[in-house]
Amino acid sequence: GENVEQHPSTLSVQEGDSAVIKCTYSDSASNYFPWYKQELGKRPQLIIDIRSNVGEKKDQRIAVTLNKTAKHFSLHITETQPEDSAVYFCAASGYNFNKFYFGSGTKLNVKP
């Protein structure tokens, strides 16, 4: 099955700085890559996703980049705010979106 690795496990930034979280995947057939934000005690919430035919996608302060050749994708958060503090998970889909494998998570702490 797919193996998704995520780094770093924890990330601490000053408010207003940028944060970058990186993931690699093993299955070259994976074709959909969502990112989830999970606040303490809550369900994971989809914040952005990218398909394999796109190299970059942006939504306000959040962007995701994908390098299919290298099999890695990254989440970029600009102008971080304290409310961005949470655990972020990357995921990769199997063929035909039939399942998702998650990275180990990154705990982001934005210091005011």
Add this chain to the structure above:
Amino acid sequence: SAVISQKPSRDICQRGTSLTIQCQVDSQVTMMFWYRQQPGQSLTLIATANQGSEATYESGFVIDKFPISRPNLTFSTLTVSNMSPEDSSIYLCSVGDPDRANYGYTFGSGTRLTVV
């Protein structure tokens, strides 16, 4: 995205008993999955719930321990059987539909299970 109702939200159960968790979606969805998330950990896929047929289980999970039903495109149940304290975890259903243009795989609110 779909609205998911998952229940119960939490339960405390005696070892050796079973608990059935329900996941109800407000619209028909192609894909339904069940995940387990232990405290401070990532999400581990238990199985894909297939409508009208047996679920597809991931390595390390078996039907006798985690029987799953999916009688239609809006409902699924996960049973945790013959529970032990090691089964204490949060169980989440997730749904999505890759055929829709702007789909997103969303999660239920989770069931926090404690086995004593």
